[in-house]
Amino acid sequence: MTGCSLKESFPDKKRWTDATIHALKHPGTWTPLAGASIIAIGGWDQEISNYATSHTPVFGSQEAAGDASDTLRTLSSYGMVLSALGAEDNHTVVERLFWNTAGVHIATEFREVMSRSIGRERPNGEENGMPSRHATRAFAYSAMTSRNIDAMRLSSFWEYSAKTIETSFAVGTAWARVEAGNHYPTDVLVAASLANFISLVTHDLFLGHNTLINLTVNPEGTALLQLNKKF
Numbered sequence: 056m057t058g059c060s061l062k063e064s065f066p067d068k069k070r071w072t073d074a075t076i077h078a079l080k081h082p083g084t085w086t087p088l089a090g091a092s093i094i095a096i097g098g099w100d101q102e103i104s105n106y107a108t109s110h111t112p113v114f115g116s117q118e119a120a121g122d123a124s125d126t127l128r129t130l131s132s133y134g135m136v137l138s139a140l141g142a143e144d145n146h147t148v149v150e151r152l153f154w155n156t157a158g159v160h161i162a163t164e165f166r167e168v169m170s171r172s173i174g175r176e177r178p179n180g181e182e183n184g185m186p187s188r189h190a191t192r193a194f195a196y197s198a199m200t201s202r203n204i205d206a207m208r209l210s211s212f213w214e215y216s217a218k219t220i221e222t223s224f225a226v227g228t229a230w231a232r233v234e235a236g237n238h239y240p241t242d243v244l245v246a247a248s249l250a251n252f253i254s255l256v257t258h259d260l261f262l263g264h265n266t267l268i269n270l271t272v273n274p275e276g277t278a279l280l281q282l283n284k285k286f
Contacts, residue, residue: 066260074259083198083251091244100239104178108236113227117235124189124231131196131224135159138203138217146262151203158257159195162250166191169249179236186246187238193228194247197221198254202264 066074078084094100114120139151170183177184200221204214229243258264 070260074256077259077264078252078255081251081255083194083201084248084255087244087247087251091241091248094241094244100241103240104233104236107230107233107240108178111234114231114234120231120234121237124228124235124237127224127228127231128189128193128196131193131200131221131228134200134221134224135196135203138200138207138221142203142206143208144206146206151206151262154257154261155199155203157261158199158254159192161257162191162195162253163188165249165253166246175239175242177237177242178239181237184238185242186249187229187232187243188246189232190225190229190238190243190246191250193225194250195254197225198251199258202255202258202262205264 094103108117111117111120114123135155136152139155140148142148142151166186166188169186170188173185174182175185176182201218204217204221207214209217225247229247232238232243233240255264
């Protein structure tokens with residue numbers, strides 16, 4: 056049944072166009088890219104990296120920052136899975152988890168190709184620093200989680216809180232990589248933009264964004280079918 060559902064939902068040209076435009080317009084795509092551009096133009100990459108690794112203002116040491124980046128990235132993945140289980144739309148949990156995971160892996164593979172092509176040296180002397188792998192996965196998880204939360208019947212407060220928590224995991228992962236001396240700020244910002252764009256395109260192509268159907272009964276006893284479709 057899942058196989059049939061996946062086949063039927065294969066996107067047409069219009070859906071490709073709509074998904075791409077929505078992903079490009081999303082603040083999670085253009086904001087970090089703009090930030091990376093400003094840092095690059097200002098020549099502040101090395102300066103911020105030096106400050107982060109010498110002062111380690113958030114995590115206290117480079118070793119702790121390295122451990123935190125792994126922990127926070129894992130928490131991001133848990134958020135994606137739990138939110139997929141709680142989504143309430145016309146997609147099965149299996150289908151949602153499949154495309155969530157696919158989006159994360161597609162973003163990761165794009166990151167691998169880009170990092171080898173760019174070949175940027177990391178602050179610690181290792182190779183292939185841009186984009187950051189940790190940040191790519193964390194922000195891909197975050198983007199998928201955000202879409203899953205859109206498909207949940209939550210109040211505005213709980214929706215905002217859940218998205219904020221998940222975003223904080225991704226942001227924490229990215230900054231931890233900088234404090235640990237594994238990446239420059241632009242490495243993690245480019246990763247955030249890349250991951251958000253690819254994840255949203257993948258999600259919206261195959262899962263849409265987002266349809267919830269509410270059946271209510273008015274005071275006269277007439278059933279009302281409310282369709283809430285954002286994309």
